[in-house]
Amino acid sequence: MDRVGEKDRMKEKEFRDALEDMVDQFAYPLDDPPRITTGGLSALEHAFDVLGYPDPKEMPERKCQYENCNKTATSGIPTRHGYKRVCLEHLIVKNKPNYR
Ligand SMILES: [Zn+2]
Numbered sequence: 001m002d003r004v005g006e007k008d009r010m011k012e013k014e015f016r017d018a019l020e021d022m023v024d025q026f027a028y029p030l031d032d033p034p035r036i037t038t039g040g041l042s043a044l045e046h047a048f049d050v051l052g053y054p055d056p057k058e059m060p061e062r063k064c065q066y067e068n069c070n071k072t073a074t075s076g077i078p079t080r081h082g083y084k085r086v087c088l089e090h091l092i093v094k095n096k097p098n099y100r
Pocket of ligand 1: 064065066069070071086087088089090
């Protein structure tokens with residue numbers, strides 16, 4: 001059993017997870033369809049390159065959960081139907097009567 005190799009693989013996975021989290025939080029959102037982009041920032045370009053991401057990268061899981069919206073969710077709000085990821089526009093209109 002190669003304990004050092006296993007430790008290195010666990011550390012590499014942790015680094016990759018941390019980089020994915022950073023990119024997910026700081027890359028620029030694009031809409032229709034939901035995507036993220038580096039916006040030409042060299043630090044994000046480097047991270048996208050290391051992760052093997054195209055620029056822009058499609059992010060279907062980041063679609064705003066407001067009905068018929070095809071923007072990228074950048075925020076989240078609690079609703080009576082549970083926590084929803086929403087775009088900035090729908091974060092602002094969250095109190096419209098047909099949303100909750
Ligand atoms: Zn929306």
